[in-house]
Amino acid sequence: MAFENLTERLQGVFKNLRGKKKITENDVLEITKEIRVALLEADVALPVVKKFIRNIRTRAIGVEVSEALQPAQQVIKIVDEELTAILGGGEAELAKSPKIPTIIMMAGLQGAGKTTFAGKLAKRLKETENARPLMIAADVYRPAAIEQLKTVGSQIDVPVYDEGTDVNPVEIVRNGLALATEKRHDYVLIDTAGRLEIDEKLMNELVQIKDLAQPTEILLVVDAMTGQVAADVAKKFNETLEITGVIITKLDGDTRGGAALSIREITGKPIKFVGTGEKLTDLEVFYPDRMSSRILGMGDMLTLIEKAQSQYDEVQSAKMAEKMRENTFDFNDFIEQLDQVQSMGPLDEIMKMIPGMSEIPGAANIKVDEKDIARKRAIVLSMTPEERANPDILSPSRRRRIAAGSGNTFIEVNKLIKQFNESKKMMSGLMNGDMGAMLGGMGGQMPNMPGGMPDMSALGDMGGAGMPDMSAMFGGGLKGKVGKMAMTAAMKRAQKKMKKGKKKKK
Known part of the structure; x- marks a missing residue:
């Protein structure tokens, strides 16, 4: 899973403190240098690393070691708290509209996993809230995107609204929302198109869909394997669409995981879910404190x-x-x-x-x-x-x-x-x-x-x-x-x- 290399590096750093009875300023400086290198190797954005290291040094230098904790444990506690803060502090729940349907719009680059995530989220809503979601296939550009969503929908018994590939996506969303209101679906999940890179046409289309649908949530789906690029993508999408949350997919892959540590700090928007595999059940609510524990090797x-x-x-x-x-x-x-x-x-x-x-x-x-x-x-x-x-x-x-x-x-x-x-x-x-x-x-x-x-x-x-x-x-x-x-x-x-x-x- 992501962060394995980071976890191993951080544990090596903390081992150097074992047996010490007091934390000196030199100890803190040496440790934070190692942590800085470990974070940069994990593809964490430089501004985030600088802030993180600065906060740790401020808190750790001259700190009085608690009688209940050894010096290594004291530093780990500080790092854990700062890591949790960077990751968002607390769990960010999915917002729900006071009137039905609650509209959730997916956005992101091509290949990030929007379609699969839409299916995972629809399945989760059915199981946890006994909801009746409707998915709208608004990606008319990617080959087989509509068929993929329909296949996912049939697997989880969730209807998919589509009009093929020859209709304007905005019109498809308009008609899909009308159907959702008529059939009293309590959630609508809009699967939008992506591109290999951000361009003006894509953004204009997404803005039009946003203006029409007035979604309760605009969830940006990013691929953890893209490293620092994911943070840059998140920043650009947020500036245009004012996203409400981030979904990180492929966190189970051979990735350095820096995206998760950078996105929350750079965009100010919470990470709400993480994809941990290819199965439709492989979706986890993102808990910053639990992720911090995993990164530091303390389990979950x-x-x-x-x-x-x-x-x-x-x-x-x-x-x-x-x-x-x-x-x-x-x-x-x-x-x-x-x-x-x-x-x-x-x-x-x-x-x-x-x-x-x-x-x-x-x-x-x-x-x-x-x-x-x-x-x-x-x-x-x-x-x-x-x-x-x-x-x-x-x-x-x-x-x-x-x-x-x-x-x-x-x-x-x-x-x-x-x-x-x-x-x-x-x-x-x-x-x-x-x-x-x-x-x-x-x-x-x-x-x-x-x-x-x-x-x-x-x-x-x-x-x-x-x-x-x-x-x-x-x-x-x-x-x-x-x-x-x-x-x-x-x-x-x-x-x-x-x-x-x-x-x-x-």
């Missing part, structure tokens, strides 16, 4: 919990939590949870949201082998129903049969069963609050993954039983160990952040 437990809760119902979660508590978790549950976790998104990205993961050597480069997960699934599905329900009966002869049936070796089958049993012990210990005894029995260390990922449902205040276990399903992707103190600290950080989030919502 709130988003992780929300992803899990969107895939898990309470009855199912409670049932699974009880099985973990009673140590009756079996291979049928393993397959069920594997499906649930995979539905949350790419597993390597999910792992990086867990607080404390960044402290593990090489964690920034974690890649989960989907083929390895498929092999594990094949092993489990080669078991009989009785064997899946009662793993204790898996004798050597049964294991040899399973290996032959799944196309794996006897050693691989043994390895999975061992990992599964280790994970069961960890889950039982976590669910019963026996963290100390559990870690003590392992020499105060977390074992190499698999088996090294604690069950998230054990973190009571952070979502109850709503988080599926992810331990036994990862194979060989993670090396290194996390000690008892690091693990406990990660848990406490996540709990504290979750409680803070709950208070804000109230």
